[in-house]
Amino acid sequence: EQVNIQRLLSDLLPIVQQHADQKEVHLTTEVEGNTMIEGDSSRLKQVFMNLLTNAINYTKVDGNVSLIFKDKDDRILVSVSDNGVGIPQEEVSRIFERFYRVDKARSRNSGGTGLGLAIVKHIVEAHHGNVHVDSVVDEGTTFHVEIPKQFTQS
Numbered sequence: 297e298q299v300n301i302q303r304l305l306s307d308l309l310p311i312v313q314q315h316a317d318q319k320e321v322h323l324t325t326e327v328e329g330n331t332m333i334e335g336d337s338s339r340l341k342q343v344f345m346n347l348l349t350n351a352i353n354y355t356k357v358d359g360n361v362s363l364i365f366k367d368k369d370d371r372i373l374v375s376v377s378d379n380g381v382g383i384p385q386e387e388v389s390r391i392f393e394r395f396y397r398v399d400k401a402r403s404r405n406s407g408g409t410g411l412g413l414a415i416v417k418h419i420v421e422a423h424h425g426n427v428h429v430d431s432v433v434d435e436g437t438t439f440h441v442e443i444p445k446q447f448t449q450s
């Protein structure tokens with residue numbers, strides 16, 4: 297299935313914007329380049345939804361969340377950044393595990409299950425891509441997703 301990432305993001309945006317408004321977080325998106333890739337649109341939608349939901353949830357009032365899309369040669373690069381609470385270095389390696397949540401007491405308030413990032417990783421890898429994270433406690437977090445445009449190439 298050919299997926300237009302730009303279209304997919306504009307489908308998501310109203311819902312994500314509403315969440316950002318509710319939490320009083322500023323949301324910006326920047327999309328440039330060729331946004332067509334081969335993949336599963338509903339699953340890819342889930343990837344960006346989960347990352348943006350986290351970025352908004354783990355960022356304080358008046359914080360900033362941004363999504364940047366670029367294409368580079370045979371791949372797309374999408375980063376989702378926030379200037380929120382950040383993730384302690386010793387926990388970063390575990391956040392993609394099912395049910396893993398940093399600081400259970402804090403996270404409990406937001407009512408999640410700890411599955412969002414496990415799903416992200418699973419879907420991105422099923423598209424032969426990869427996801428990694430840069431984070432500094434109290435400064436913020438960026439998730440980088442890289443996915444090949446053609447499903448058949450590695």
Ligand code: ATP
Nearest residue numbers: 350351354382391397398408409410411412413437
């Ligand atoms: P849900 O299943 O509803 O997504 P969740 O958000 O707790 O629940 P994940 O999305 O898998 O689960 O995230 C795992 C944990 O990683 C979170 O509980 C949170 O502690 C941490 N985390 C994820 N994204 C961020 C972020 N942008 N900033 C800070 N911490 C984050």
Ligand code: MG
Nearest residue numbers: 350408412413
């Ligand atoms: Mg989540």
